[in-house]
Amino acid sequence: MLHDLALTTPLLILLFAGLFTLVVDPFLPAGDQSRRFWGPFNAAMSAAAIVAAALMWKSGHHEMQTVAFGAHLSASTYSLFFVSLVSLVGMMTHLSSPKYMLEQGVGYGEYFAMVSFATFGMATMVSAESVITLFISLEIMSMAIYVLVAFKRTSIASVEAGMKYFIMGSVASALLLYGMAFLYGLSGGTTFVEIQRALVTAKPDQAVWLGLAVLLTLAAFLFKVAAVPFHMWAPDAYEGAPTTVTGFMASGVKVAAFGALLKILYAALAGQGMDDLHLPVAAILSTVALVTMTVGNLLALVQKNVKRMLAYSAIAHAGYLLLGTVASTVDPVLGAPYAVPGGAVPFYLIGYSLASLAGFAALASLGKNGEELTTEHQLAGLGRRYPFAGAVLSLAMLSLAGVPPTLGFFGKLELLREVLAVDNAKYLPHAIILVLNSVVSAYYYLRVTVYVYMRPEPKVEREYVTEPSLTWAMGLAAAAILAIGVMPGKAINVATLSAHAVRTGIATKNLVHLRGPDAPAKVAEVAAAPQEAPAAPVAEPAVIPQP
Amino acid sequence: MTYNPSALLPVIVLLPLLGALFNGLLGSRLSRQTVYAISNTTVLASFLLSVMVFLGLRGAMVTAPDAAFRYTLYEWIAAGSYKFEIAFLADQLSAVMLLVVTGVGFLVHLYSTGYMHEDPGYARYFSYLNLFIFSMLMLVLGKNLAMLFIGWEGVGACSYLLIGFWFKDMDKAAAGQKAFIVNRIGDVGFLAAMMLLLAYGNGSVDFDHLRVVFSDSAHMLDHAPTVTLIALLLFVGAAGKSAQIPLYIWLPDAMAGPTPVSALIHAATMVTAGVYMIARMNFLFALTPHAMTVVMMVGATTALVAASIGLVQNDIKKVLAYSTVSQLGFMIVAVGAGAYAAGVFHLMTHAFFKGALFLGAGAVIHALHHEQDIRKMGGLKKKLPIIHWTFLISCIAIAGLPPLAGFFSKDAILAETLAFRPNTEKIATYYGESFERQARVKVMADKAPDQAKLAVAVKAERDAYVKSVEDLAIWRKVAFALCLLAAFMTAFYMFRLYFLTFSGDYRGDHHTWDHAHDAPWPMATALVLLAFLSFVGGWVGTPFFHNQFNFFFHWLEPVLARGEELLDGHMTPALEYGLMAASTVVAALGVTLAWWMYRKGPSELGANLANRMSFIYDALLNKYYVDEFYDRVVVRPLRAVSQAAFQVIDRIIVDLVMVRGPGYVLLGVSHAGRLLQNGEVQTYLVGVVLGIALLAYYLV
Amino acid sequence: MPTELLVFYVLAAGVVLSTAAMLLPPMGRNPIHSAIALIVSFFFLAGIYALLSAHLLAAVQIIVYAGAVMVLFTFVIMLLNLTPDQIREPRITATTLIGSGLGLFVFGKLLSALALASNGAKSVDLNDGTHATFGSVTEVGRMLYTTFLVPFELVSVLLLVAAVGAVVLAKRSLKYKDRPKKEAPAAHAVAATDHDTHAAH
Secondary structure, X not given: OHHHHHHOHHHXXXXXXXXXXXXXXXXXXXXOHHHHHHXXXXXXXXXXXXXXXXXXXXXXXXXXHHEEOOOOEEOOHHHHHHHHHHHHXXXXXXXXXXXHHHHOOOOOHHHHHHHXXXXXXXXXXXXEOEHHHHHHHHHHHHHXXXXXXXXXXXXXXXXXXXXXXXXXXXXXXXXXXXXXXXXXXXXXXXXXXXXXXXHHOOOHHHHHHHHHHHHHHHHHHHHHOOOOOOOXXXXXXXXXXXXXXXXXXXXXXXXXXXXXXXXXXXXXXXXXXXXXXXXXXHXXXXXXXXXXXXXXXXXXXXXXXXXXXXXXXXHHHHHHHHHHHOOEEEOOXXXXXXXXXXXXXXXXXXXXXXXXXXXHHHHHOXXXXXOOOOEHHHHOOHHHHOHHHHXXXXXXXXXXXXXXXXXXXXXXXXXXXXXXXXXXXXXXXXXXXXXXXXXXXHXXXXXXXXXXXXXXXXXXXXXXXXXXXXHHHHHHHHHHHHHHHHOHHHHHHXXXXXXXXXXXXHHHHXXXXXXXXXXHHHHHHHHHOOOHHXXXXXXXXXXXXXX | OOOOHHHHHHHHHHHHHHHHHHHHHHHHHOOXXXXXXXXXXXXXXXXXXXXXXXXXXXXXXXXXXXXXXXXXXXXXEEEOOEEEEEEEEEOHXXXXXXXXXXXXXXXXXXHHHHHOOOOOOHHHHHHHHHHHHHHHHHHHHEXXXXXXXXXXXXXXXXXXXXXXXXXXXXXXXXXXXXXXXHHHHHHHHHHHHHHHHHHHOOOOOEHHHHHHHHHOOOOOOOOHHHHHHHHHHHHHHHHHHOOOOOOOOHHHHHHHOOHHHHHHHHHHOHHHHHHHHHHHOHHXXXXXXXXXXXXXXXXXXXXXXXXXXXXXXXXXXXXHHHHHHHHHHHHHHHHHHOOHHHHHHHXXXXXXXXXXXXXXXXXXXXXOOOOOEHHHXXXXXXXXXXXXXXXXXXXXXXXXXXXXXXXXXXXXXXXHHHHOEEOHHHHHHHOHHHHHHHHHHHHHHHOOOOHHHHHHHHHHHHHHHHHHXXXXXXXXXXXXXXXXXXXXXXHHHHHHHHHHHHOOXXXXXXXXXXXXXXXXXXXXXXXXXXXXXXXHHHHHHOOHHXXXXXHHHXXXXXXXXXXXXXXXXXXXXXXXXXXHHHHHHHHHHHHHHHHHHHEOEOOHHHHXXXXXXXXXXXXXXXXXXXXXXXXXXXXXXXXXXXXOOOHHHHHHHHHHHOOOOHHHHHHHHHHHHHHHOOXXXXXXXXXXXXXXXXXXXXXX | OHHHHHHHHHHHHHHHHHHHHXXXXXXXXXXXXXXXXXXXXXXXXXXXXXXXXXXHHHHHHHHHHHHHHHHHHHHHHHHHOOOHHHOOOOOOOHHHHHHHHHHHHHHHHHHHHHHHHHOOOOOOOOOOHXXXXXXXXXXXXXXXXXXXXXXXXHHHHHHHHHHHHHHHHHOOOOOOOOOOOOOOOOHHXXXXXXXXXXXXX
């Protein structure tokens, strides 16, 4: 029990941060100013979570020990990577928020508690090893974010955005739950290990159930990552939400959703590559990816409000990432036919979330006195009046556009490389469309820098939100974009290592005895065996031979 | 004694970067003289170091004929199976480019100190110029395709910055934007090719590695269509950078930048990057005669089309711009025909004489207070003697009259285009396994896998391929004819330009005439040196005595070995000297015609001709309406699409069907927009249901 | 067996009918009537759960949903105090037509898939040894505190977040600095459209 708890240290730190903020907040001196303390405090706690995750990574928790609490949670390298990334997103949000939220008139302690809870939800979601844990943690994340989107209650837009997101999100939750019920019915278990075991040995007459399960699960995830045509909630929600929350959503939700999607695709559903399911999952994902990136980019072209433009840009990036999900490689431990995702998606997520965070932090500096000066014209003169924010915003745009030597460029490069490596460049047309899309996107990203630097300053005086922690957030994100852009090797390696560990040790061992030259016979044997095999509690897998 | 100057390579590259950073960051606080000194010294130092590298390479080649210097500065990415290094490679080809870039680059820097002495933006200008040299050096010294690409993007960015240098002028900013966008289209091809090479080339795009990959048929890249696709994609990139049809439109507009920039970037160095890249990748291109033929024909067409446009232009820089496009066409013909060395040779001589021409034109413009219309010039011979003489020498050189530089390089291109043909035997051997695989697939389909049948099928595959390659031979003759015609036009329009500018009577206003002054010493020095090089530069590559003294071609042999190995055909002396005579006659004819028509300024003869054939004349003057065509066919539809999918209908109806009443359309459009994103959750949910329905259709 | 089947059909018909009554006029017109129909539907559902020997779930369904949740629903409806003219008449628009068409398609797909999948499926005898304790309070409690401990604890966090969120959003101590002049719920909807269409001009 204690051991299990120790494995969830990063999650517990995040949970503690939220609870502590909530409990102690009433005892702080009255007045909004003192609430600014929670920003740095929660950021420090997020940083502690990152440190804990990094230490656990270093200490090399592999094999069996990574699974905690009856295989509902894990601390595999995969989980730890994503936990660190969402904690980083949380940390940046905490750093960039305090003064901004105060200026918006809603600088309450609950805000920071909610961000911490949402981060906790994301971290749990990417650590989840069972569908039920995945669902509940997704709900924790979503619930906290609904509240955060509507947090600026003085603004109709904010409340409306929160309400819309809530209604739409509830539909997605229902879909996910329904899909997971089918998965349970199919496999007799809720953990990914049991589901994958059951699917590997599945009988053909279960195909219909599988189709239903995949349909509903996929729909829910496509909604969460805002893929076309499930994307329509995104522009309104992004535009209406307070800017820091938009940054949090754009980066955090995407990281968590893709982290969980990859895991459920590879560690639960398609263990032997997408074709294993005998469903056109890869075709669907890649097609949706193309439509999503194209629609996102085309609609982003005509937006005048940078927040709304970034919402469409986030949709486009979801398209790029979805294409990355089909780029699989052979599982280094199990060998063919078992597949694991490549490192492209995790690596791309680092670049994408850092650029989003930097961009939205810079935009937050325009939120003085409850205003949101985020149309293009209101950006004019930023480069001269607040050079730091202008430079960070421009850098973020360059990275999102994929201009070398920023991190965004290497993200795209790595993504393209892995996508092309699949099946003798089977996705060459997709890759070309992706490149064309990124050419189109350069236009609207560069337009922001044009407004920041090359348009005459407006006559009106303008004040900007300035505070040390916001400066730190911008500086850290920008430095990371450049530093990892100059030395991407290490980050790519880490991302690849984590992606290859999408299956926990227990799952791997459970599958080991199903492969080999006599695998078909064994598969048949397991399939023929009566109910007990799948129903055996996973915490004590009796079927594991010594390697 | 030989020494190893590998460690000089990063210094050569980084010196201009230092200059750029220094001038860029502190330039506004420094005096004019300091900025000049820093920018010129860094480039001069790079040039001197380049000479040392060149000499070192010569020394090293005594013992090892294929010597090259390599220096790895830093391992950028090493992840999994692939890696990128910041590494430099100085082989024979790079060394030539190195000398051209730093040499001409230095002369242009020197010239600029005279040319820009009144401009307040001098620090920014020199910072960009140094940055350009840095990027160009990255491009030519890069040890792998990724480094080349970084330099490629860098020179593009510098070009964009310098074209739009006077960005307060909206037209000039627009020209910069046009260059940027057209080049991005080319970059898509380049990137796609690089991705394919990464995917197939075992995760490395290192030139040494790729050369091995393409020499040994035992790997994945032995499938002819794939190689052709990669080559063509690379050529799309080259066509963008080197201004070939259909992507040449940006170069004439790029003349909006300061004239020294045109000389350096848009004549001597950057635009030749495509030629350099193809010569560098000769081992790939030589394997695919089909792609080579496309390259050659695009080059020949460009040479002719651009030359014909140049016949009637009246802006001194526009004539030179189209001349550049045309000469680039010649180089592309050369590398497309397998005459890589000739292409690089022409690249070098062109850098000399076109550099001199542009700088001369800049000096004229400078002298005449920014007058660019040659109809308002004339008789400047007496007023501007230095400019006149250097301009005349370069004109003779570009026209292709012996014994100046242009003659030898152009002659080499023409001769080798006609004489070479692909060595089908060796190429087919390279694809051997691929033929076998294809044959196996077909035989298996017959369900009778016996060896005899398989052998027949393999032979059939191979014969089909060989035949398809041999069918391409006719295109060489076509390309040769087009080039000969283009050479004639070149001689004509260059001397038309010369006579209209320098001979006859002055046709502008007298105030300008009185104030006209010859080039100040920095400009004069650069002009004289470049004119000298245009005179003698061709002598290193003469074909006399069976190429005995053809130092240039021998020098490049180690780099081009694989490409030339896959070629057949040799020159007979009869063909050689016959062609020489022919091209001299053609050039002399062009010069004579120009002399006859324009020696005394714009003649009635020319005007009559223009009236008589006004259809052709207008087409030429308006550059075949290509810009208008692109605007109609590419730019406008694209813009319409990007106007968020719904205005497309509006555009088509208004522009094409010419139906009046866009009000209705707009109404429909906004309604469609409302359907799309109307802020109502109900509609958004319909989107979700649509998605589920589509998924259900495919999954259940 | 036939008895069970008979009971199931009765209960299932009850669920479908009461849900339909909740949505469609005449009951669907009045929010209170709809709420009552929903309670009826919950009762029928509880019956189905009991039939599957999920006794605890059946009890929870009645106590929590039909009891507590519905009381809250009714309170909210009464607090809103909607008059008939505030309730929008259902209109048939392109959106509703397309939406219901697609919805019917999906429903049909699901139905046919379920029919296909359950064809020849074996039924499980809930009275045999392995399943004897299935759905009992003991069994559910044991599962919640052993196998499903983590999800169970996570739900507490979820409830906390929801509760705090509700309080935050309902808190009344706000200084309305930039209260919009017009309190029309569609205000932003129009704005959203403007962004997308204006840009086209």
